[in-house]
Amino acid sequence: MGAFEKPVLLIDFGSTYTKVTAVDIATRALIGTALSPTTVFTDINDGLDRALSVLFERAGEIGFTARYACSSAAGGLRMIVSGLVPELTARAARMAALGAGAKVIQVFAHELTDADIATIDQLKPDIFLLTGGTDGGNRAVALHNAGMLEKTAADFPVTIACNRAVSDDCARILNDRPVFQCANVMPELNRLEIGPVQLKIREIFLKNIIRAKGLTRAQSLIQNILMPTPSAVLQAMTLLSNGTADQPGLGPLVAIDVGGATTDVYSIATGNPMATNTVCKGLPEPYAKRTVEGDIGMRAGLRGVIEAVGVDRVARYAGLPVPQVMRLTDLFSRNPDRLPQTPEESAFETAIAAMAIETAVSRHAGALEETYTPMGPLFVQTGKDLRGVRQLILTGGPLIHAADPLKIARQALWSPSSPLSLKPREADVWIDRLYILSAMGVLSGPEPEAALGIMKKELSHVPGILQPSDEPG
Numbered sequence: 001m002g003a004f005e006k007p008v009l010l011i012d013f014g015s016t017y018t019k020v021t022a023v024d025i026a027t028r029a030l031i032g033t034a035l036s037p038t039t040v041f042t043d044i045n046d047g048l049d050r051a052l053s054v055l056f057e058r059a060g061e062i063g064f065t066a067r068y069a070c071s072s073a074a075g076g077l078r079m080i081v082s083g084l085v086p087e088l089t090a091r092a093a094r095m096a097a098l099g100a101g102a103k104v105i106q107v108f109a110h111e112l113t114d115a116d117i118a119t120i121d122q123l124k125p126d127i128f129l130l131t132g133g134t135d136g137g138n139r140a141v142a143l144h145n146a147g148m149l150e151k152t153a154a155d156f157p158v159t160i161a162c163n164r165a166v167s168d169d170c171a172r173i174l175n176d177r178p179v180f181q182c183a184n185v186m187p188e189l190n191r192l193e194i195g196p197v198q199l200k201i202r203e204i205f206l207k208n209i210i211r212a213k214g215l216t217r218a219q220s221l222i223q224n225i226l227m228p229t230p231s232a233v234l235q236a237m238t239l240l241s242n243g244t245a246d247q248p249g250l251g252p253l254v255a256i257d258v259g260g261a262t263t264d265v266y267s268i269a270t271g272n273p274m275a276t277n278t279v280c281k282g283l284p285e286p287y288a289k290r291t292v293e294g295d296i297g298m299r300a301g302l303r304g305v306i307e308a309v310g311v312d313r314v315a316r317y318a319g320l321p322v323p324q325v326m327r328l329t330d331l332f333s334r335n336p337d338r339l340p341q342t343p344e345e346s347a348f349e350t351a352i353a354a355m356a357i358e359t360a361v362s363r364h365a366g367a368l369e370e371t372y373t374p375m376g377p378l379f380v381q382t383g384k385d386l387r388g389v390r391q392l393i394l395t396g397g398p399l400i401h402a403a404d405p406l407k408i409a410r411q412a413l414w415s416p417s418s419p420l421s422l423k424p425r426e427a428d429v430w431i432d433r434l435y436i437l438s439a440m441g442v443l444s445g446p447e448p449e450a451a452l453g454i455m456k457k458e459l460s461h462v463p464g465i466l467q468p469s470d471e472p473g
Contacts, residue, residue: 004026007022007023007065008066009062010439014071017047018037018047018048018051020035020051021033022059028449029457033435068226070229071228072228076228078125078127079104079126079127080125081096081097083108084131084133088189093107095192095286096194096198098230099234099290100197102127102228106119106123106125110141111145125156128156128157129161129201132163133162133166134184135163135164135188139166142170143166146174157204158179158180159179161182161185161200163184182196182200192286202227205227205228206225226442231441234266234290236440237288241391242268244448244449244452247452252270254267254391254393254424255267255392255437256392256396258297258353258396259301260300261294261299261301263293263301263360264292267364267365267386271285271422275379279378279379281380282383285366289384291364293360293363298352303333305359306325314351324348328345350408355411358412361411365383365384365424366385367382367420368380369420386422390424390426390427393437393459394432400431400435405431405462409427413426426465427465
């Protein structure tokens with residue numbers, strides 16, 4: 001392979017694998033990819049060196065002009081959030097955290113209790129996000145919760161994004177630990193302001209969390225660990241959707257990442273109502289939205305899939321008897337590294353992936369509720385209306401390596417079994433077969449034109465339009 005004009009190395013320190021992607025910025029070309037198990041609990045450089053060795057075997061020695069990285073190693077960015085009421089500030093806080101690339105491990109609403117503090121000490125979050133009250137509104141809950149957090153034994157920073165009238169008081173209460181103040185996530189009723197807190201979370205990740213997780217051992221090899229991996233994927237999806245001044249994007253899209261423990265869904269779309277007889281209920285949805293279903297996955301989240309859709313549904317989809325589905329559920333739960341070895345196990349694996357997608361996208365998308373008024377029928381919309389979104393991006397091992405990924409992906413679409421769901425009606429499908437999305441998110445900051453060009457070239461476009469199944473589910 002010949003010399004490259006401006007080669008750049010992009011690294012994703014994942015919880016399981018360290019993935020490296022080499023690109024040539026000058027030609028907007030992918031040079032190669034490789035991966036190796038992450039070694040965060042010994043020396044993270046070991047896994048990186050092994051991945052680079054594989055890359056160099058395939059592409060030859062490369063003198064990189066720059067090296068950038070993202071990370072979800074050692075559990076990623078684990079956050080706990082608290083707010084005033086679940087439907088408002090607590091949900092706003094959760095949306096802010098997820099959009100920043102965090103894994104939200106607990107959400108509290110109203111006043112924290114001693115039992116809650118015990119839970120927080122047990123979970124040991126990387127960051128606690130304290131919210132509550134609109135500006136000039138409720139003061140008591142944020143102040144109470146700050147006082148309760150002062151009792152915690154676990155050492156973690158607190159980001160304060162509550163009623164600005166008590167933000168300084170909360171900071172003074174918590175002055176024995178790192179405290180970061182930023183604008184209220186909901187300064188007015190039903191108005192979100194999540195951008196500032198997302199920037200603050202990313203800043204804390206870069207300055208504090210990387211050091212705490214031992215990732216500074218890799219800093220001698222790279223310019224910077226720029227962001228959490230999920231944040232990188234969200235940036236890649238936003239760039240792919242919106243395009244740049246010189247290159248058009250794909251337009252509104254939905255992306256799905258099915259993993260062993262969780263299923264992430266991304267949507268880049270306004271999600272506004274499509275009909276005039278529809279009104280929105282609840283908080284406005286972010287244009288670039290990420291949700292994480294922490295109970296839905298292929299291994300650690302396997303039983304969550306069964307609980308969400310029912311064992312009968314999985315058995316029917318897989319074409320297997322219920323007792324065999326239960327046996328396979330136990331087998332794969334006890335052996336998370338096991339790959340399917342028989343046709344029955346492959347059918348089970350396909351069914352779990354399909355049901356994981358169905359559940360995760362249904363939770364991510366909005367829904368309609370029909371009501372009647374003196375003026376006639378009216379629909380109330382909660383969440384995003386994604387029925388008009390035509391682009392569907394698939395990533396994650398169960399989708400990339402599936403024998404029939406379209407059969408699985410079809411579960412992301414609207415179904416007659418849930419007629420009021422606002423999932424996409426049909427879609428063009430793109431598959432991230434080379435695992436480049438997180439790398440392109442990292443690259444999107446310094447080199448957006450190259451990142452977009454490489455994605456449009458390297459993502460595998462599946463011919464035809466994916467249509468929903470006629471089966472009632």
